[in-house]
Amino acid sequence: MDSGVILNSSLSGGLDLQATLESGQTYLWDRDDGEDYLSSGLSGGSAWYSSVIEGSVIRLRQVEGQLEWRSTSNVDKVIRRVLGLDDDLDQIMKMSIEDSLIESAYSTYKGMRIVRDPFFPCVVSFICSSQMKVERIFGMQQRLRRKYGDKIRFEGKDYYEYPKVEVLADLDESDLREMGFGYRAPYVIETAKMLKNDPDGVGYFVEDYEQNREKLTELRGVGQKVADCICLFSLGHLEAVPLDTWIRSTIKTHYPNCDHKSYQDMSQAVRNKFGPYAGYVQTYIFHYLRHEAGRTSNIVSL
DNA sequence: CGCCAGGCTAGCG
């Protein structure tokens, strides 16, 4: 057993743990207060979150201006990496374009950070994300962990690690279809087979962002958008901008000059517009618009 | 019932 504390005031731009873990970047965390996880919105302010990363159970909560953690081992450095705590948020916000929508999103969720999820879980999560509501993606990944992941006991409770590559690689397509994966089932299994000897995706990391995006599309079920999610939420390419339906429609109405038919052209235009940390800008907008739309059941107009 | 959800693949011109 080990535990520790990280002070909010020691982090540039602070931390908003709930926004970081519930904004649809990562699907690897459970919230203690259970069933209506992520569906009821605002009530997770000081709740405990738990995950298993690199074989360690990690429990986190944010209360009174600090981040508390408890774990099976010393995970201070793991937490800092996975939650992007070393990102200089003040500087990132300074280097993004001035714009009313972006400033609203930044101020509403100040402290939200880009995660760095472990490679394989990130890949599978976003293969599953295609044509799927955000709330359902959480459920799918949770069921996958509880059915095929290794169980670790910690402080009287069971926690499930994300399934290992070789376990998913050896599944039958019907196993995942029965869990509601639909047409994504064969994609997950084929990609797991491709990564059986490279679970950390060492061979799929490229220094250059655009080359990295193309490289990732070699994986089954990974197109340009999912590749961008992996670039941003696992590999640390902070200029990556996943062009999903929300962002595309936002771009169309808000920044019509950046609207292009081809993914590459639109990606390039948006990155030129948003700045070197375009991925941060995109993630704030995505979370802000989705959340506001949920609260008002209406389109946000600014 | 129809429509849509953090899209991708295969197959066409």
Place this chain on the structure above:
DNA sequence: CGCTAGCATGGC
């Protein structure tokens, strides 16, 4: 190349 039909499933 660019374009599009088809694809599973659940919720409204």
